[in-house]
Amino acid sequence: MKNFKKLSALVLAGAMIFSLAACGGGSAETPAPEGTTPAETTPAETTPASSYKVAMITDYGDITDQSFNQTTYEACQEFCTENNLEFTYYKPNGDSTAERVAMVDAAVADGYNVVVMPGYAFAETIKQTAEMYPNVSFIALDVGEADLNPTDENGELLGEYYEVPANVYCAVYQEELCGYMAGYAAVKLGYTHLGFLGGMAVPAVQRYGYGFVQGASAAAAELGNEDSVTVEYVYGNQFNGDADITAYMDNWYQTLGVEVVFACGGGIYTSAAEAAAKVDGKVIGVDVDQAAIIDTAYGEGMTVTSAMKGLANTTKHLLQETVDGNFSSYGGKIETLGLVSGDDPTANYVQLPIESTQWSDSFTQEDYNALVAGMFDGTITVSNDVSVEPDAVVSNITVNSYGNIK
DSSP: OEEEEOOOOOOOOOSOOOBOOOOOOOOOOOBOOSSSSOSSOOOOOOOOGGGOEEEEEOSSSOTTSSSHHHHHHHHHHHHHHHTTOEEEEEOOSSSSHHHHHHHHHHHHHTTOOEEEEESGGGHHHHHHHTTTOTTSEEEEESOOHHHHSOBOTTSOBSSSOOOOOTTEEEEEEOHHHHHHHHHHHHHHTTOOEEEEEESSOOHHHHHHHHHHHHHHHHHHHHHTOGGGOEEEEEEOSSSBOOHHHHHHHHHIIIIIOOOEEEEESTBTHHHHHHHHHHHTOEEEEEESOOHHHHHHHHOTTOEEEEEEEOHHHHHHHHHHHHHTTOGGGTTTEEEEEOOOOSSOGGGSSEEOOTTTSOOBTTBOHHHHHHHHHHHHHTSSOOOOOOSSOGGGSOSSSEEEEEEEOO
């Protein structure tokens, strides 16, 4: 266990960075045109909208995972229903690149020409299929530069550099920003003993956690209670809960006195929620607004808030651009999506849910609006550097870093 107290050091990462270069996603970002639509667009293609057939492929979960797959599936289904387009989904038989490639092959063989893929696990799938099917448009969520071009511990590229082809669009998110919002909110709402339970220590999960620690640090500094705020920090090394992880969370809630856990990584939230239910503890959701899911299954009022990213908005936006003939303006790019408005938090690609966040006099919706405005204009800065240990991110609160449970 590492236990350090350090002064808050929030490094400018920019409220909104778009890149050419998930959960995955990497750094090494090169700025691209502001906004999710490039400044210059090419003339619309001539393919009729009715000619598009949309297929979604799940990663290693299914469309009832209450996270990435389900959100993406529902967004595709809703868009295609509204636009009278044919839609289906494919679930790989196993968690491997070969199985995911097989599903892409099946979708193309069945005549689907738009393929949506959620999650960093699709990086190798893209590399093996995109150029094989140049007439298919691939939309990949949370697949970043580090996933497509992994490096060794010395930063050396493993294999040849892979350049994103023109029929592939990748979106990654500034998870550190909504992670920050969640940590800030938790401390402002009066919680002083927090926990971060990550899935696997991939960049997207790490950014959530590092942002969470920074937000808690900033709120503690404002309240003048740095000495009272502690964050327990661990990874489950998997994206699902199980008896071992639940037992670990039992110890946090029952022995260490943790009040709220930010459960970040697919179905791993189930272990945090199971443990919280035994002691009337709290959790913070991730990726989507998980309040209804968690509260219904584990206890009313359990979910304090959720650190969300705009998976559904991204999916619908790219599908609309595709059927409008504008995919060529997006293909060949990896964009990092974050804040696009300082006035309307609901317009951003990273945010807290307005309806389900447990606002109070100590943290109101107006306080949240001011927080977002400060992040957007650069008054508040958040580091996305995950190269250091979690307990080295801040220095004015206590961060106990435990590595992996498994």
